[in-house]
Amino acid sequence: MIKENLQKLLTQINPGVSLIAVSKKKAIPHLLEAYEFGIRDFGENYVQELCDKQKDMPTDIRWHMIGHLQTNKVKFIVPFIYLIHSVDSLKLLKEINKEAAKVYRKIKCLLQVHIAKEDTKTGFYKQEILDLVADNTMAKLTNVEIVGLMGMSTFTDDTSTVTAEFKLLKEIFDQLNIRLDKRLEVLSMGMSGDWQLAIENGSNMVRIGSAIFGERV
Numbered sequence: 353m354i355k356e357n358l359q360k361l362l363t364q365i366n367p368g369v370s371l372i373a374v375s376k377k378k379a380i381p382h383l384l385e386a387y388e389f390g391i392r393d394f395g396e397n398y399v400q401e402l403c404d405k406q407k408d409m410p411t412d413i414r415w416h417m418i419g420h421l422q423t424n425k426v427k428f429i430v431p432f433i434y435l436i437h438s439v440d441s442l443k444l445l446k447e448i449n450k451e452a453a454k455v456y457r458k459i460k461c462l463l464q465v466h467i468a469k470e471d472t473k474t475g476f477y478k479q480e481i482l483d484l485v486a487d488n489t490m491a492k493l494t495n496v497e498i499v500g501l502m503g504m505s506t507f508t509d510d511t512s513t514v515t516a517e518f519k520l521l522k523e524i525f526d527q528l529n530i531r532l533d534k535r536l537e538v539l540s541m542g543m544s545g546d547w548q549l550a551i552e553n554g555s556n557m558v559r560i561g562s563a564i565f566g567e568r569v
């Protein structure tokens with residue numbers, strides 16, 4: 353079923369949009385099926401699970417951390433992580449920078465922006481990001497590279513709410529790109545339930561779990 357799901361998704365997703373297969377809570381054989389199909393970008397939410405899977409899976413996979421990341425766990429993923437989508441505080445960004453320096457890496461990060469109505473979804477608010485860029489804080493952190501933004505919409509069937517949230521994130525992305533010397537490349541938005549809307553509103557990276565691997569228990 354996984355291969356059929358991927359086949360169908362890839363015919364629908366525009367070229368130029370990257371697909372991250374979100375494999376949290378799914379066992380290795382399921383990941384391998386996606387790998388055999390040709391998927392090389394996998395997203396995980398939990399540090400322990402991510403580290404275990406990284407050891408068991410082929411070495412040419414690009415691992416994406418998409419879940420909330422605690423500062424004390426950063427050190428476990430810096431040796432291998434490809435992109436951290438869920439940077440939601442300056443404290444976390446500084447910790448990633450510090451740990452990345454120890455392993456001589458420069459780690460690509462996305463700033464997570466708070467766009468949803470729910471309080472549970474963490475992230476920076478628009479003004480915080482603009483301030484961060486304006487005061488040059490990020491330029492001093494030489495072992496991290498901010499390559500884009502990530503956002504999660506409110507969990508609702510109301511497409512007008514979701515559309516407004518994606519539009520807001522795209523607007524922040526565009527505003528930053530006017531101010532920054534080096535353009536941000538990645539706009540990570542869209543999951544199983546809302547990736548079409550996300551792409552219509554400017555996403556170029558979608559994180560899809562259940563529509564590939566089936567519902568999680």
Ligand SMILES: *Cc1c(COP(=O)(O)O)cnc(C)c1O
Pocket residue numbers: 374376397418419504542543544545559560561562563
């Ligand atoms: C779980 C998760 C996804 C994938 O969710 P699905 O609805 O299963 O596609 C995407 N992004 C984040 C941050 C997640 O935690």
